[in-house]
Amino acid sequence: xxxxxxxxxxxxxxxxxxxxxxxxxxxxxxxxxxxxxxxxxxxxxxxxxxxxxxxxxxxxxxxxxxxxxxxxxxxxxxxxxxxxxxxxxxxxxxxxxxxxxxxxxxxxxxxxxxxxxxxxxxxxxxxxxxxxxxxxxxxxxxxxxxxxxxxxxxxxxxxxxxxxxxxxxxxxxxxxxxxxxxxxxxxxxxxxxxxxxxxxxxxxxxxxxxxxxxxxxxxxxxxxxxxxxxxxxxxxxxxxxxxxxxxxxxxxxxxxxxxxxxxxxxxxxxxxxxxxxxxxxxxxxxxxxxxxxxxxxxxxxxxxxxxxxxxxxxxxxxxxxxxxxxxxxxxxxxxxxxxxxxxxxxxxx
Amino acid sequence: xxxxxxxxxxxxxxxxxxxxxxxxxxxxxxxxxxxxxxxxxxxxxxxxxxxxxxxxxxxxxxxxxxxxxxxxxxxxxxxxxxxxxxxxxxxxxxxxxxxxxxxxxxxxxxxxxxxxxxxxxxxxxxxxxxxxxxxxxxxxxxxxxxxxxxxxxxxxxxxxxxxxxxxxxxxxxxxxxxxxxxxxxxxxxxxxxxxxxxxxxxxxxxxxxxxxxxxxxxxxxxxxxxxxxxxxxxxxxxxxxxxxxxxxxxxxxxxxxxxxxxxxxxxxxxxxxxxxxxxxxxxxxxxxxxxxxxxxxxxxxxxxxxxxxxxxxxxxxxxxxxxxxxxxxxxxxxxxxxxxxxxxx
Numbered sequence: 017x018x019x020x021x022x023x024x025x026x027x028x029x030x031x032x033x034x035x036x037x038x039x040x041x042x043x044x045x046x047x048x049x050x051x052x053x054x055x056x057x058x059x060x061x062x063x064x065x066x067x068x069x070x071x072x073x074x075x076x077x078x079x080x081x082x083x084x085x086x087x088x089x090x091x092x093x094x095x096x097x098x099x100x101x102x103x104x105x106x107x108x109x110x111x112x113x114x115x116x117x118x119x120x121x122x123x124x125x126x127x128x129x130x131x132x133x134x135x136x137x138x139x140x141x142x143x144x145x146x147x148x149x150x151x152x153x154x155x156x157x158x159x160x161x162x163x164x165x166x167x168x169x170x171x172x173x174x175x176x177x178x179x180x181x182x183x184x185x186x187x188x189x190x191x192x193x194x195x196x197x198x199x200x201x202x203x204x205x206x207x208x209x210x211x212x213x214x215x216x217x218x219x220x221x222x223x224x225x226x227x228x229x230x231x232x233x234x235x236x237x238x239x240x241x242x243x244x245x246x247x248x249x250x251x252x253x254x255x256x257x258x259x260x261x262x263x264x265x266x267x268x269x270x271x272x273x274x275x276x277x278x279x280x281x282x283x284x285x286x287x288x289x290x291x292x293x294x295x296x297x298x299x300x301x302x303x304x305x306x307x308x309x310x311x312x313x314x315x316x317x318x319x320x321x322x323x324x325x326x327x328x329x330x331x332x333x334x335x336x337x338x339x340x341x342x343x344x345x346x347x348x349x350x351x352x353x354x355x356x357x358x359x360x361x362x363x364x365x
Numbered sequence: 366x367x368x369x370x371x372x373x374x375x376x377x378x379x380x381x382x383x384x385x386x387x388x389x390x391x392x393x394x395x396x397x398x399x400x401x402x403x404x405x406x407x408x409x410x411x412x413x414x415x416x417x418x419x420x421x422x423x424x425x426x427x428x429x430x431x432x433x434x435x436x437x438x439x440x441x442x443x444x445x446x447x448x449x450x451x452x453x454x455x456x457x458x459x460x461x462x463x464x465x466x467x468x469x470x471x472x473x474x475x476x477x478x479x480x481x482x483x484x485x486x487x488x489x490x491x492x493x494x495x496x497x498x499x500x501x502x503x504x505x506x507x508x509x510x511x512x513x514x515x516x517x518x519x520x521x522x523x524x525x526x527x528x529x530x531x532x533x534x535x536x537x538x539x540x541x542x543x544x545x546x547x548x549x550x551x552x553x554x555x556x557x558x559x560x561x562x563x564x565x566x567x568x569x570x571x572x573x574x575x576x577x578x579x580x581x582x583x584x585x586x587x588x589x590x591x592x593x594x595x596x597x598x599x600x601x602x603x604x605x606x607x608x609x610x611x612x613x614x615x616x617x618x619x620x621x622x623x624x625x626x627x628x629x630x631x632x633x634x635x636x637x638x639x640x641x642x643x644x645x646x647x648x649x650x651x652x653x654x655x656x657x658x659x660x661x662x663x664x665x666x667x668x669x670x671x672x673x674x675x676x677x678x679x680x681x682x683x684x685x686x687x688x689x690x691x692x693x694x695x696x697x698x699x700x701x702x703x704x705x706x707x708x709x710x
Contacts, residue, residue: 035610039507043518046504049578050521053536054528056546060539073549183420190413198417203697205428209639211660212686215667215679216434219446220426239423269412270400274393298529300642301660305668316531320646323535330539337535344527352520355527 054341061334062144068330078140083108083122095119095136097129106139107131148335158336160311161318165297165340168233168314173292175238177285183239184247185277189259199248202241210236210302218305232306233314237296243288250284251277290351297343315340435686438679446675458680479681481654482662489658490637493573497633500581502626505588506618519589523582533579534646538562541571562648565655572644572656579643580636584629591625592618624699631696635689659685 056075060068063077082091085108092108097119099105107119107129117136119129152158186192187199210217217236226232254277262272278285303314313321319340323333348355404412434448439458441451466473471480504522512518525533540546541561548558561567595618603613619626641660644650650657650665659681667678 033610035510039510039512042503042507043512043521046518046521050525050582053540054524056540057536069544073544073546179419179423182416186413186416190410190416192410192413195413198421201429202424205424205432208428208432208686209635209689211639211641211663212682212689213428213431213435214663215675215682216431216438217427218668218675219434219438219448220431222446224426235423236427239420239427241424244420263409268397268401269404269409269416270393270397273416294527298531300529300531300646301664305664316529319531319535323538323646333535334539337532340529341532344529348520348524348527352523353516355523 057334058338061148061331061338062146063148063331064145065329065331067145068334076142077144079143079145080138080140085120085122085125087125092120092122094122094139095131096139097131097136099131105129107136109136145331148331149339152332152336156322156332157310157313158315158318158339161313161315162339164230164312165315168230168299168303169293169296169343171230172234172238172296173289175234176240176243176292177289179238180240180243180288181247181278181281181285182273183244184251185273187244188248188251188254189256189277202244205241214301214305221306226306228307228309228312230307230312233299233303234296236302237299240292243292246288247281247284250281254280287354290347290355293347294344297340435679435683438676439683440676442674442676444673444675451676454676458676461677462680462684476677478654478657479662479666479677482657482659485655485657486638486640486659489569489572489640489656490634493576493637493640494630494633496573497577497581497584497637498626498630500577501584501588501629504581504585505592506614508585508589509592519586522585525579526582528579530579530642531646533575534643537571537575537578538647563652565652568648568652568656572640572648575647576637576640576643580633584633587629587632588622588625591622595621627699628696631692631699635692635696638685638688638692 059075059077060073064079067074067077067079081094083094084091088110092110094106094108095117097105097107105121108122110118110120110128112118112133115133117131117133119131119136120127121129153162187195221227221232221236224232226235258276258280259272262276267275298316299314300316300320303317304320307313307317310318310321315336319333319336322329322336400412400415403415407414437448438451440453440455441448442454442457443451445451462476462479464475465471465480468474468480471477471484474480508515508519508522528536543558543560545561547561548556552558559567561571599617599621600613603617608616639660640658641664644656644658645661648656650661663678663682663685666681667673667675
């Protein structure tokens with residue numbers, strides 16, 4: 017405890033200033049507000065539908081214990097019942113009529129005890145409902161959604177890295193007429209959002225016969241100006257002498273590209289790869305438009321459709337939401353330093 | 366082998382890395398054969414075109430061409446998708462968009478949902494960007510203080526940036542529902558359970574709140590980078606004069622942070638104008654059309670509604686594009702001015 021308070025109260029300088037108070041209020045409410053919803057989501061994704069519908073909600077996933085009572089087909093839920101004489105008994109509920117529950121003692125199933133529902137509390141235990149995670153994969157198309165998302169993310173990122181690094185190489189290491197024009201054009205479209213060109217892009221995809229195809233989701237996203245810009249800035253710092261030396265040794269231009277430029281640009285490529293994975297994994301509007309066959313949905317589109325269709329099935333939706341968060345959280349945990357410096361340095365997203 | 370000397374040290378030296386790279390090496394080696402032939406034909410600078418070609422091809426087909434076609438689309442009507450099947454109507458779509466009794470009252474317009482969306486977007490942008498700037502600035506200032514475990518705190522505020530908009534929308538939709546966490550948290554204070562997203566005011570409030578929640582960390586990070594570039598000795602000098610924190614903030618921090626603040630302002634503006642995913646998942650545009658923003662209007666007019674009208678959606682997207690181009694020009698102007706200023710210093 018003293019370690020915690022020492023951590024919380026440690027500050028350099030003399031005494032407390034109002035800015036310190038504001039700082040700690042901000043930071044601590046930040047933890048609750050920013051992390052809280054996600055933590056709440058993860059815990060709740062293990063709740064049964066009954067536990068989810070419960071109000072007030074509990075933090076941990078509880079289930080009501082059940083007992084098999086001779087003479088009854090189904091297992092009955094167990095309750096702690098406060099008896100009129102002040103004692104407490106564990107009884108199973110047979111049925112409920114209005115505010116009166118008809119209970120039986122599991123040990124003496126013959127006798128029915130009537131109890132006001134105010135006087136009883138369910139016997140509960142913590143139990144994680146793993147079925148929320150396995151059932152969507154068995155009963156619905158979630159495995160397909162997951163596979164589609166992985167395919168789109170991996171292929172799009174691979175093409176993005178290849179195509180953008182090639183263009184960045186040409187724009188940073190060659191003098192050719194129109195170089196400035198190409199660069200300006202790329203910069204100018206840096207900010208054209210998908211929503212502005214979404215209608216004509218749809219017709220282009222239609223003309224190329226890429227409707228209802230994952231390639232229709234992948235291709236429009238891969239020539240990202242951000243990527244070219246980021247890689248070019250990095251490649252400009254690679255000295256030209258390296259290239260000249262390789263040319264002396266009869267290396268072809270293609271060899272120079274992939275045996276010198278690519279390995280030397282690894283840090284910039286890594287940043288772009290992280291961005292690309294996050295962008296493609298999270299894409300929503302464009303897959304929503306291109307894909308109309310359910311077996312082609314990506315996880316994000318599938319999630320949204322399920323949230324609409326299965327309005328009451330929050331237990332499945334929450335579990336699938338957690339599944340769709342996993343790669344992003346992994347990236348975040350392992351590469352947090354990399355991402356934050358990458359974004360702060362480039363000022364781009 | 367001279368090439369060996371120019372190899373960089375691999376980031377990770379593992380067998381897995383080698384195994385993963387083997388097929389890539391093979392493919393790249395195979396591509397080299399035709400590439401050498403081409404290089405013999407065109408010489409060194411001819412290769413620039415080869416390297417640029419794949420990117421430019423994709424870029425042209427999927428960005429430039431659609432930009433051009435968008436103008437053609439906006440001059441046609443009907444629900445056909447293939448351009449030659451559409452009828453040319455000139456500026457009619459724009460005329461429909463601008464056909465209003467009063468621009469202040471969307472219900473008097475022919476394209477009434479368009480103007481409702483424009484008005485909603487305008488109100489949203491003003492509130493969201495203001496809240497975003499204040500929250501991001503406060504967070505950046507606090508993260509810039511001498512904290513232990515700064516990496517952890519930075520992660521706390523940055524974490525939602527990486528979540529997908531659908532996940533963000535779903536998390537909050539579920540917290541805000543009638544049986545949700547918020548109602549539970551409020552119940553000890555005597556509040557009755559309430560469907561927050563079915564009320565016009567609260568739906569708007571949470572559209573702003575959730576979009577700020579999801580993106581604030583990104584802007585806070587840019588501002589933090591700016592704060593860390595401010596020379597320490599300025600603060601030390603101010604501390605010598607025992608200046609008050611508010612005064613230090615007004616006289617040192619704010620002026621020196623201004624370039625970053627403007628970049629953040631413009632980026633936040635551009636993104637707020639384009640808001641779609643989170644709010645669409647959260648509220649679906651409702652209740653009524655009270656949280657329907659311009660991108661959702663384009664999506665629904667062009668694709669989702671039963672009477673789909675790609676021409677009208679194109680015209681609307683061009684108007685939106687014009688606004689975004691203006692904002693982008695402002696941004697480019699500001700950042701090039703900053704670069705010049707940086708060069709002089």
